[in-house]
Amino acid sequence: MKLVxxxxxxxxxxxxxxxxxxxxFEFGEPATKRIxxxxxxxxxxxxxxxxxxxxxxxxxxxxxxxxxxxxxxxGDKFIVTHGTDTMxxxxxxxxxxxxxxxxxxxxxVRPERFSNSEAPINLGCAIATANLMDKGIFIAMHGIVxxxxxxxxxxxxxxxx
Amino acid sequence: MKLVxxxxxxxxxxxxxxxxxxxxFEFGEPATKRIxxxxxxxxxxxxxxxxxxxxxxxxxxxxxxxxxxxxxxxGDKFIVTHGTDTMxxxxxxxxxxxxxxxxxxxxxVRPERFSNSEAPINLGCAIATANLMDKGIFIAMHGIVxxxxxxxxxxxxxxxx
Amino acid sequence: MKLVxxxxxxxxxxxxxxxxxxxxFEFGEPATKRIxxxxxxxxxxxxxxxxxxxxxxxxxxxxxxxxxxxxxxxGDKFIVTHGTDTMxxxxxxxxxxxxxxxxxxxxxVRPERFSNSEAPINLGCAIATANLMDKGIFIAMHGIVxxxxxxxxxxxxxxxx
Amino acid sequence: MKLVxxxxxxxxxxxxxxxxxxxxFEFGEPATKRIxxxxxxxxxxxxxxxxxxxxxxxxxxxxxxxxxxxxxxxGDKFIVTHGTDTMxxxxxxxxxxxxxxxxxxxxxVRPERFSNSEAPINLGCAIATANLMDKGIFIAMHGIVxxxxxxxxxxxxxxxx
Numbered sequence: 001m002k003l004v005x006x007x008x009x010x011x012x013x014x015x016x017x018x019x020x021x022x023x024x025f026e027f028g029e030p031a032t033k034r035i036x037x038x039x040x041x042x043x044x045x046x047x048x049x050x051x052x053x054x055x056x057x058x059x060x061x062x063x064x065x066x067x068x069x070x071x072x073x074x075g076d077k078f079i080v081t082h083g084t085d086t087m088x089x090x091x092x093x094x095x096x097x098x099x100x101x102x103x104x105x106x107x108x109v110r111p112e113r114f115s116n117s118e119a120p121i122n123l124g125c126a127i128a129t130a131n132l133m134d135k136g137i138f139i140a141m142h143g144i145v146x147x148x149x150x151x152x153x154x155x156x157x158x159x160x161x
Numbered sequence: 162m163k164l165v166x167x168x169x170x171x172x173x174x175x176x177x178x179x180x181x182x183x184x185x186f187e188f189g190e191p192a193t194k195r196i197x198x199x200x201x202x203x204x205x206x207x208x209x210x211x212x213x214x215x216x217x218x219x220x221x222x223x224x225x226x227x228x229x230x231x232x233x234x235x236g237d238k239f240i241v242t243h244g245t246d247t248m249x250x251x252x253x254x255x256x257x258x259x260x261x262x263x264x265x266x267x268x269x270v271r272p273e274r275f276s277n278s279e280a281p282i283n284l285g286c287a288i289a290t291a292n293l294m295d296k297g298i299f300i301a302m303h304g305i306v307x308x309x310x311x312x313x314x315x316x317x318x319x320x321x322x
Numbered sequence: 323m324k325l326v327x328x329x330x331x332x333x334x335x336x337x338x339x340x341x342x343x344x345x346x347f348e349f350g351e352p353a354t355k356r357i358x359x360x361x362x363x364x365x366x367x368x369x370x371x372x373x374x375x376x377x378x379x380x381x382x383x384x385x386x387x388x389x390x391x392x393x394x395x396x397g398d399k400f401i402v403t404h405g406t407d408t409m410x411x412x413x414x415x416x417x418x419x420x421x422x423x424x425x426x427x428x429x430x431v432r433p434e435r436f437s438n439s440e441a442p443i444n445l446g447c448a449i450a451t452a453n454l455m456d457k458g459i460f461i462a463m464h465g466i467v468x469x470x471x472x473x474x475x476x477x478x479x480x481x482x483x
Numbered sequence: 484m485k486l487v488x489x490x491x492x493x494x495x496x497x498x499x500x501x502x503x504x505x506x507x508f509e510f511g512e513p514a515t516k517r518i519x520x521x522x523x524x525x526x527x528x529x530x531x532x533x534x535x536x537x538x539x540x541x542x543x544x545x546x547x548x549x550x551x552x553x554x555x556x557x558g559d560k561f562i563v564t565h566g567t568d569t570m571x572x573x574x575x576x577x578x579x580x581x582x583x584x585x586x587x588x589x590x591x592v593r594p595e596r597f598s599n600s601e602a603p604i605n606l607g608c609a610i611a612t613a614n615l616m617d618k619g620i621f622i623a624m625h626g627i628v629x630x631x632x633x634x635x636x637x638x639x640x641x642x643x644x
Contacts, residue, residue, distance in 0.1 A: 041304030124285020363626030446607020465524030
């Protein structure tokens with residue numbers, strides 16, 4: 001099995017600025033790399049970057065670029081790390097473009113850099129989904145894994161279910 | 162969805178002794194609790210303890226106790242944390258006793274207490290499996306999830322594949 | 323020995339917003355509390371909050387409030403956690419108001435919530451200083467502890483020396 | 484300022500065995516290296532190994548080797564990481580051999596590999612002591628830093644004070 005991990009940005013990859021007088025986050029290398037180093041997995045993988053954006057700033061062009069990356073890649077199983085606020089929009093977009101491949105979208109509520117981040121658990125959920133499913137667009141968040149059109153979100157708490 | 166997590170011991174739950182002059186590990190509360198606190202999951206769950214043993218010391222009686230716990234419980238989806246050395250033996254045993262329920266066996270190469278542990282990733286793999294499968298005995302380790310009879314292990318490196 | 327820890331904000335205490343659609347950091351409870359829980363110290367302590375601000379936003383009024391807190395408190399050894407950009411200004415202010423007590427100012431380059439934060443090391447430096455010195459205003463950063471008027475900062479790298 | 488860190492073993496450096504069927508800890512590279520990487524200190528340093536032993540197994544020969552290492556080294560400020568059970572014995576030995584240099588002995592109750600270890604705080608205490616003191620043999624544990632002959636230990640809780 002070979003998995004292709006694709007970074008698009010989002011909370012999971014937010015890091016602290018290295019410059020003085022910084023305040024907001026900045027995006028660093030894919031957190032996926034650090035998580036996979038801990039896992040030392042038995043599957044083959046590569047880690048790519050499609051964009052590095054907060055999910056509220058992802059445009060249709062970004063989504064098309066992501067769809068193109070997936071379509072043009074020889075792989076058939078993709079795990080996309082993504083900001084939590086527009087996962088469903090990206091999933092819906094991809095379902096019309098690359099639904100014959102397997103794509104699992106995940107992310108995190110707290111940056112992977114945080115010691116109390118749930119990013120490693122979420123990535124584990126995505127990896128298992130890639131083991132067990134053959135095609136379709138899935139979302140994995142808050143311990144729930146569903147085909148994207150069945151995933152719901154509590155807009156008050158932000159939790160998927 | 163409701164998941165039942167069952168502790169049997171193993172590396173994942175090894176903690177450092179609190180007494181002076183201690184050397185070897187001792188078993189603490191289920192690491193699952195700390196991981197689920199980070200996840201803040203949308204599913205319901207409970208965390209039970211069947212035994213607290215290194216997997217090389219698990220006996221047939223321990224396995225029968227575990228099978229009984231699962232059989233007698235009203236739940237139908239179980240995640241069993243277990244030492245890495247005899248996961249297959251326990252899976253094989255359970256398959257003859259409770260194969261009509263879903264059981265995912267997982268654990269860790271390094272204790273969850275370690276900052277470089279892969280336990281949260283593995284538990285994520287197990288949780289996703291419980292989302293996607295209805296019955297059978299699965300093992301989730303090293304990023305691989307398979308029905309237990311298909312899982313193999315490299316005895317030199319200890320890695321499942 | 324009794325130590326009084328005083329929070330003023332700064333990077334060390336930045337936490338991730340719990341709301342959806344958040345971007346920048348917000349201040350949480352003093353990171354000092356989490357660090358002291360790990361240390362399980364033999365000294366007595368209390369943890370107070372003077373303000374919760376980025377150090378560039380600390381005003382003279384904030385500094386006077388901090389000086390008042392220290393002057394009016396019965397304790398004589400204080401560790402102030404503070405943003406890294408204006409530590410020297412606060413130290414200079416305090417030296418004119420409370421120089422007969424011991425104050426150690428410290429903070430962190432990365433929030434304590436980060437798994438790669440140096441906050442626990444810095445707080446350790448401050449605690450040792452409180453053990454060894456009787457009065458004066460000290461700064462502890464980047465492994466260097468000096469009476470505040472002798473501390474210098476490389477404005478390009480942000481490092482104290 | 485230049486500091487010389489010397490590993491002798493002890494809980495702080497205990498790591499999990501990489502082999503299968505391992506149970507007890509094994510000693511890895513000095514935890515000091517990982518802590519200093521987080522600190523990114525402004526002082527110069529080197530990290531040496533004198534031995535890798537549980538402190539109950541340290542012999543007079545080990546202590547003489549450590550004393551020789553310190554005596555023969557051109558540096559004058561040393562931080563020795565050491566098991567918690569015989570810190571005072573080693574300190575006493577060194578005081579008769581190298582008391583004209585500065586030696587700070589520290590360690591940890593939980594291995595630095597543990598996410599709840601207090602090792603970084605303790606090392607911070609030792610580093611500050613090396614900043615502020617010129618000579619003598621100190622112990623830094625549980626947030627207390629004292630000249631070694633003044634340090635006491637509660638034998639029931641294991642805590643220094």
